[in-house]
Amino acid sequence: MRPPSPRQNRVVGWQSPRHSGAAVPHCNPGNTNQTAGFPMIKNQHDLTQAVLAVMQQTPDARLREIMVSLVTHLHGFVKDVKLTEDEFRTGTALIARMGQMTNDSHNEVVLMAGSLGVSSLVCLLNNGTAPDGGQKETTHNLLGPFWRMHSPRTVNGASIVRSPTPGAPMHVQARVLDTAGTPVADAEVDVWHCAPTGFYENQLEAKAEGQADMNLRGKFTTGAQGEFSFWSVKPIGYPIPTDGVVGQLLAAQRRHPMRPAHVHALILKPGYKTLISQVYADDDPNLATDAQFGVTQAVTGHFERHDTLPAARAAGEDAAAPWYSLDFTFHMEAGESRLPRAPIK
Numbered sequence: 001m002r003p004p005s006p007r008q009n010r011v012v013g014w015q016s017p018r019h020s021g022a023a024v025p026h027c028n029p030g031n032t033n034q035t036a037g038f039p040m041i042k043n044q045h046d047l048t049q050a051v052l053a054v055m056q057q058t059p060d061a062r063l064r065e066i067m068v069s070l071v072t073h074l075h076g077f078v079k080d081v082k083l084t085e086d087e088f089r090t091g092t093a094l095i096a097r098m099g100q101m102t103n104d105s106h107n108e109v110v111l112m113a114g115s116l117g118v119s120s121l122v123c124l125l126n127n128g129t130a131p132d133g134g135q136k137e138t139t140h141n142l143l144g145p146f147w148r149m150h151s152p153r154t155v156n157g158a159s160i161v162r163s164p165t166p167g168a169p170m171h172v173q174a175r176v177l178d179t180a181g182t183p184v185a186d187a188e189v190d191v192w193h194c195a196p197t198g199f200y201e202n203q204l205e206a207k208a209e210g211q212a213d214m215n216l217r218g219k220f221t222t223g224a225q226g227e228f229s230f231w232s233v234k235p236i237g238y239p240i241p242t243d244g245v246v247g248q249l250l251a252a253q254r255r256h257p258m259r260p261a262h263v264h265a266l267i268l269k270p271g272y273k274t275l276i277s278q279v280y281a282d283d284d285p286n287l288a289t290d291a292q293f294g295v296t297q298a299v300t301g302h303f304e305r306h307d308t309l310p311a312a313r314a315a316g317e318d319a320a321a322p323w324y325s326l327d328f329t330f331h332m333e334a335g336e337s338r339l340p341r342a343p344i345k
Helices: 044-057 060-082 085-101 108-115 118-126 203-209 244-254
Strands: 169-178 188-192 217-221 227-233 260-267 275-283 305-307 323-332
Touching: 044 060, 085 244, 108 118, 108 244, 169 188, 169 260, 188 203, 217 227, 260 323, 275 323
Parallel strands: 169 323
Antiparallel strands: 169 227, 188 217, 188 260, 260 275, 305 323
8 A cells, every 4th residue: 555645644734754754653552652541431521531631642733732622622512412323423424425525526525614614714814914913804715616727828908708708798907915005016816707607617517518728717917006907708606516415504504505706816926925816796696695605895896887888898809788897906915925726627
């Protein structure tokens, strides 16, 4: 059997001893440190304390902090709801199914994290840090499952429509500033969004309807004032997949599966933390009830409708009305510049 890779063993800041150069302890009767001195378990309270004592022996400080907190809250949850044996078996079966459903083109675990608000909580917790250490609004948001690397380089003001895509024309004018309000020039900006049919071009349904490779995607470079712009078609809201465990949860809670219309952006420049964002349309009927809890005030944009023809359009395109415009400002924080791992292939 091949040894697991460092990536498979990685838990936050922890590195497996197998890959850190440290000695790997063996599970055998002679290795009794983890149970030395533990009293015999007599009841549920004793059990929780025994597990916490084992977690406290974790050598890595950060992993120890995580595991102690996890056991504390997990055992507390089981006691609080008085989880039955049948419910436990059902729950573990659902967790197993989420893993079985996750593959190169779908991640049911991440979908569930979003449906429980965990993805957005992690985003808000790790971004928007104020100078005094407090929290402030942030234009950071969810990556989503459809980001792709190597979007086509596109000049500012051009169109990212790469195959016939019916829909209302949309013009986006955006700026990238730092937290002090200074323009961030020469930043790389990756943008993408779904078609007015609700599908991204790398979905099978989009290919079936004739969307070209990299349709509605483009990579721009900000100008001296941090500006970039492009033409496209206005996206619509769409449902998240409901054929799995997440769908069962939504049905049981009588929740709809809809995400409001949005435009994605990933902005990169050395010296700045990579900005991952979504700008949500303020005219979407599901803005306040996003199934993934991604909408915040800071990333809600005004998609203004115009009923007269635009004065100028991207080269080679016919003007049409009504059309929409979005004017939005992104804010980057100082930090490490690095690309995320693509959620699906």
